[in-house]
Amino acid sequence: MSQTTTAVQVVESALREFGPSVAILTSFQREGVVILDMVMKAAPNTPVLTIDTGRLPQATFRMIDAIEQRYSIRVEHIRPDPAEVASMVATQGIDLFRDSYAQRVLCCQVRKVRPLAKRLSTVAAFFAGLRRSQSESRADIEVIDRSSSPVKICPLADWSHNDVLSYIAANQLPEHPLYAAGYTSIGCDPCTRAVTAGEDERAGRWWWETDEAKECGLHFTPEGKVERTVDVLLREILERTAV
Ligand code: SF4
Numbered sequence: 001m002s003q004t005t006t007a008v009q010v011v012e013s014a015l016r017e018f019g020p021s022v023a024i025l026t027s028f029q030r031e032g033v034v035i036l037d038m039v040m041k042a043a044p045n046t047p048v049l050t051i052d053t054g055r056l057p058q059a060t061f062r063m064i065d066a067i068e069q070r071y072s073i074r075v076e077h078i079r080p081d082p083a084e085v086a087s088m089v090a091t092q093g094i095d096l097f098r099d100s101y102a103q104r105v106l107c108c109q110v111r112k113v114r115p116l117a118k119r120l121s122t123v124a125a126f127f128a129g130l131r132r133s134q135s136e137s138r139a140d141i142e143v144i145d146r147s148s149s150p151v152k153i154c155p156l157a158d159w160s161h162n163d164v165l166s167y168i169a170a171n172q173l174p175e176h177p178l179y180a181a182g183y184t185s186i187g188c189d190p191c192t193r194a195v196t197a198g199e200d201e202r203a204g205r206w207w208w209e210t211d212e213a214k215e216c217g218l219h220f221t222p223e224g225k226v227e228r229t230v231d232v233l234l235r236e237i238l239e240r241t242a243v
Helices: 003-021 030-042 058-071 082-092 101-120 161-171 177-181 224-241
Strands: 022-025 048-051 076-078 125-127 151-153
Touching: 003 022, 003 030, 003 125, 003 151, 022 030, 022 101, 030 058, 030 161, 048 101, 058 177, 076 101, 082 101, 082 224, 101 224
Parallel strands: 022 048, 022 125, 048 076, 125 151
Antiparallel strands: none
């Protein structure tokens, strides 16, 4: 059975199981667009969610426009709480992520993780474009993770980079414009750069961090060594929003 057939079966099975309570979460990187294409062909009314952190590159909005036109859909933008962002910026500065790993994780918590958790609490399951070969931290991801709440479905978990490229070419899918500029993983504008030959696929994310997992906390919790620091900083931010 081909990789595509297997992934489509995972998608169709999840759509049958979770019905209207499943959503697609994507930042419009290649993997997300592959899943979106598979889901739209089977269930075009499935909600398409993206996290609009307030720091995304303009190219991502051009990509969203292209997707909306191709599939005749409206993408739902999940945005952070403006009061939490204002409090964080007032106390830590707008580019706090450059100062320490803990502050970077804090920024990802406020702009990504917290707003996403709120939205995902309303669905039973969601599709995500993670692949095991993307990085060490993703080596053990499951196709269907039922320990996650909501259930996380990664139909491309065992796909290779070339499998993704082949599906995109065969289905003539649009590609995020930053791939043509040398990016291999795409996130917020100030935290993502193009990679050079031989660099890891996620090396362009938070490239100034050399020893840390290139993860924002959406799919994997931050390392224990900064959890307490982040908790303290987050509590301070939330206390200010309550004033
Ligand atoms: S990727 Fe950078 S700007 Fe975006 S939420 Fe994380 S630290 Fe903040």
